[in-house]
Amino acid sequence: YLPWRAALKAEYRTFSDSWDIKSNMYEFEFTQPIKKNWTFDFRFRSYAQSQASFYSNLFMDEKVYMGRDKELAALSTTTLGASFGYKFMKKGWWIFDNGSLHLSYDRIQLDYDNFLDEASVKTDDNPNPTVAEWRSAKPYSFTADVIQFYISVWY
Secondary structure, eight states: OOOTTEEEEEEEEEEOOOOEEEEEEEEEEEEETTTTTTEEEEEEEEEOOOOOOOSSSSSSSSSOOOOOOGSSOOEEEEEEEEEEEEEEEOOOTTTTTTEEEEEEEEEEEEEEEEEGGGGGOSSSSSSSOOOOHTTTEEEEEEEEEEEEEEEEEOO
């Protein structure tokens, strides 16, 4: 809690498992009430993980356990977001006690370190790329814009 009626949140999580996946997550959030009914939130989140022990993007020989699922690959992601909230019907109305309206926006960037983008090497003209072509492929990544809008009422 900050002296000017705001709040700051910091969070760190770490994870490891028997598949040799290790991850770290950092998250920071700032909340600022504005007047009586409005609230503004700003957030930042960073997550990174290592690959599973049996993961490979290209298998040159057969192994007992094999996996090419991109969620088992080494990856990192960053999220930057903001949201607004507005409280209404504070004195209630009919059967409702109160209500709130929320609008949120997040920009997510996800980058895989060693999961190669199949679309950059596999085409209709080249359905079976060579190992050299696979190794020259770019790692898969994407950016997403997430918008949420909702209304809540309590009764």
